[in-house]
Amino acid sequence: MAMSKKKILVVEDEQALNNAYKIILEKAGFDVRVAFDGEQALSELKEFDPQVILLDLKMPTLDGIGFLRKYDMKKHNDKVQIVVFSNFDLQQEIDEAYGLGADKYVLKSGASPDDLVKIVKNLAG
Amino acid sequence: MRLQFRLIMRFIKRLPFSKVPSHPYQKDVNRFPLLPAGVVFLTLLILIAFSWRAATRAVEDDKKNKITERSALVESSIKGRLSAYEDVLHAANGFVNSSATAPTRDQWNKFVLSMELGGRYPGILGTGYAVEVAAADIDAFEQNIRAQGLPKFDVLPETGAPVKTVAIHYQEPARNSDPVTGYDMLSDPLRKTAIEQARDGDQVVLTSPLTLRVDAAKPQPAMIMYLPVYNTDLPTNTVDERRRALKGFAFMPFRAKEFINNTVEVNSSDFGFTIKSGDTQLYSNIDSPEKAAFKTIESHDFDVYGQKWRIEYYASDAIVSTALRNRPNGAIWGGLIFSLSVASSVYLLVRRRILDQAYYEERKLQTAKDDLLSLASHQLRTPATGVKQYIGMVLQGYVGPVEEEQGKMLNLAYESNERQLRIINEFLYMAKADAGRIVVSRNPFNLTTLVEEVIRDQNSELEKAGHKLIRHLTPNVMIIGDMHSIRMIIENLVNNAIKYTPDNGTIHVRLKKQDKKAVISVKDSGVGIRASDFAKLFKQFSRIPNSLTANTTGSGIGLYLSKHLAKLNKGDVEISTSKVGRGSTFTASFPLQSVKNITAYKYIKRG
Numbered sequence: 017m018a019m020s021k022k023k024i025l026v027v028e029d030e031q032a033l034n035n036a037y038k039i040i041l042e043k044a045g046f047d048v049r050v051a052f053d054g055e056q057a058l059s060e061l062k063e064f065d066p067q068v069i070l071l072d073l074k075m076p077t078l079d080g081i082g083f084l085r086k087y088d089m090k091k092h093n094d095k096v097q098i099v100v101f102s103n104f105d106l107q108q109e110i111d112e113a114y115g116l117g118a119d120k121y122v123l124k125s126g127a128s129p130d131d132l133v134k135i136v137k138n139l140a141g
Numbered sequence: 142m143r144l145q146f147r148l149i150m151r152f153i154k155r156l157p158f159s160k161v162p163s164h165p166y167q168k169d170v171n172r173f174p175l176l177p178a179g180v181v182f183l184t185l186l187i188l189i190a191f192s193w194r195a196a197t198r199a200v201e202d203d204k205k206n207k208i209t210e211r212s213a214l215v216e217s218s219i220k221g222r223l224s225a226y227e228d229v230l231h232a233a234n235g236f237v238n239s240s241a242t243a244p245t246r247d248q249w250n251k252f253v254l255s256m257e258l259g260g261r262y263p264g265i266l267g268t269g270y271a272v273e274v275a276a277a278d279i280d281a282f283e284q285n286i287r288a289q290g291l292p293k294f295d296v297l298p299e300t301g302a303p304v305k306t307v308a309i310h311y312q313e314p315a316r317n318s319d320p321v322t323g324y325d326m327l328s329d330p331l332r333k334t335a336i337e338q339a340r341d342g343d344q345v346v347l348t349s350p351l352t353l354r355v356d357a358a359k360p361q362p363a364m365i366m367y368l369p370v371y372n373t374d375l376p377t378n379t380v381d382e383r384r385r386a387l388k389g390f391a392f393m394p395f396r397a398k399e400f401i402n403n404t405v406e407v408n409s410s411d412f413g414f415t416i417k418s419g420d421t422q423l424y425s426n427i428d429s430p431e432k433a434a435f436k437t438i439e440s441h442d443f444d445v446y447g448q449k450w451r452i453e454y455y456a457s458d459a460i461v462s463t464a465l466r467n468r469p470n471g472a473i474w475g476g477l478i479f480s481l482s483v484a485s486s487v488y489l490l491v492r493r494r495i496l497d498q499a500y501y502e503e504r505k506l507q508t509a510k511d512d513l514l515s516l517a518s519h520q521l522r523t524p525a526t527g528v529k530q531y532i533g534m535v536l537q538g539y540v541g542p543v544e545e546e547q548g549k550m551l552n553l554a555y556e557s558n559e560r561q562l563r564i565i566n567e568f569l570y571m572a573k574a575d576a577g578r579i580v581v582s583r584n585p586f587n588l589t590t591l592v593e594e595v596i597r598d599q600n601s602e603l604e605k606a607g608h609k610l611i612r613h614l615t616p617n618v619m620i621i622g623d624m625h626s627i628r629m630i631i632e633n634l635v636n637n638a639i640k641y642t643p644d645n646g647t648i649h650v651r652l653k654k655q656d657k658k659a660v661i662s663v664k665d666s667g668v669g670i671r672a673s674d675f676a677k678l679f680k681q682f683s684r685i686p687n688s689l690t691a692n693t694t695g696s697g698i699g700l701y702l703s704k705h706l707a708k709l710n711k712g713d714v715e716i717s718t719s720k721v722g723r724g725s726t727f728t729a730s731f732p733l734q735s736v737k738n739i740t741a742y743k744y745i746k747r748g
Binding site: 030032033036037039040043074102103104105106107108109123124125126128129130 | 511514515518519522523525526527529530531533534537539562565569573578580
């Protein structure tokens, strides 16, 4: 029996990047859903149960930090790995994200398509 | 003054309670206006001055009141006693006039003794009766008295005056005193004055101070009180009538000192007085050196039975209660302590306010800077990220195979974009460093391993340039610092060596322990740097023009940042030697991990 595909939720407000990540991760064999802001992500998560969430920080309506605050870790599967994917890199932003439950913080502009796949594969298990 | 102030401040700082946690803004705001505290202090000083004056005045007022009280007591006692003596004389007057004939000696003595004057008025000398005798009648008079039991009775002195007032009876409370009787009191001018005044005025009169005959050997001031005794059948309205009606005088001598001692409460350690009549001092209880030093003087003129006495009062400050006396001092000391504490509280409050204000301002500025940094980093990176992903995907064959020529161009584009991202990173890192936003941790780690990693990461660059890298690394050099930033430093040095060495050169990387420091030296065989350009190397944005800079990447901030980061890690980056055309050696040094600094584990330093 084929192993079911690992599920990834990509939360990114920029159309082009969002699309790029979807293409890259689907090519790598993941089941990918996308959201363009935190609210959308939360509603996706009502029926989608991913292993990894790729979370951008700067988004309209509900940003990454807001999402982390609203996202109830205990209610959902504790094994969800949240990767904050952002072009911010001030220490306090990093600390804040970790403090709210992020499992990893990656500088977007430092990750090539290959790097992205590697990171997600590591976390998805 | 400054030195003492500093010493005091140092002392205060050592006291336990003065270890106030220092404000994060302490160093930058150095002068705190002393003005508010000074104003408060001066105002309070003025208040202290006023309250001191009030207290001093209260002391003086109390002194005056106390003296007034005591003096009133003295004077009323004297008046009261003299009034009592006057009563005795009136009694004597009554006694004499109770019979038609002059009292006999026995009668008189019984009369005086029965009054028990000694018990009730201790110090009283005696009470006497004198009669007026005409000179012609003296002999008969003398015989009469001798017959009454005084064989030696003589009227003395022999003055030849037409009228004499002769004391015929005199009784002391306890015993007889003969010298008084027979004495013609008119022969003495002082007595005469008083006697005539009493006779003519129908009043009790006191003599001026005189010496009693019994005190001839040891003179001391004394007085005699006279009361005229008239024939009650005759009128006494005018002077002439009085002179005609006069029978004699009741008199009472007393010594001033004994009188006062038995009348007034004189034993007081803080109060004294002297009584003078004219130039004669009647009494003084200023009898000790301490009392002689009493200051306050108040004097009253005192009218007694025609005499004018002057009583001068002295008191020491002890007359005022201790509490009141200590008030001026208390006002000053208490006031000083109070104003010092208030003033220093004001000073501290003002200082705190200024520090808080400065801190708040700086925080606002810092927040604005942070926001800008944050936004700039994000905005600059975002488009480049998109480029990175898409070109990356094309190169990876996501949209089909890539031909060689296409691939080459795409790679150049990709690399260009990467360079841009690197430049952005460097700029932002430097801006962070300037804003003091770089956090440097202090952990022990193996520097040798790190150097080896960095060299390994540079492999591809080394190959491209055809350089040979020779390493001389002391194994297991442990230092304390922030691995991330120290890695950047080493990367910078090695990168520079690679960039500024013409192809196929040699690079030496050494790591050794020297003087409690770990020293990394990177020697290249590059173009070298002129000694005059050494200082420029570590400046922000500086670029030494040479034949290779046109082709190289980097924005010229590497060495500036490296030095800054090294200093954050308690180390340094320097150029140790350079010869134009022969190459340069740069060193980075950091403190070795030692027993001393291992306790500084996990210390976070901002810079």
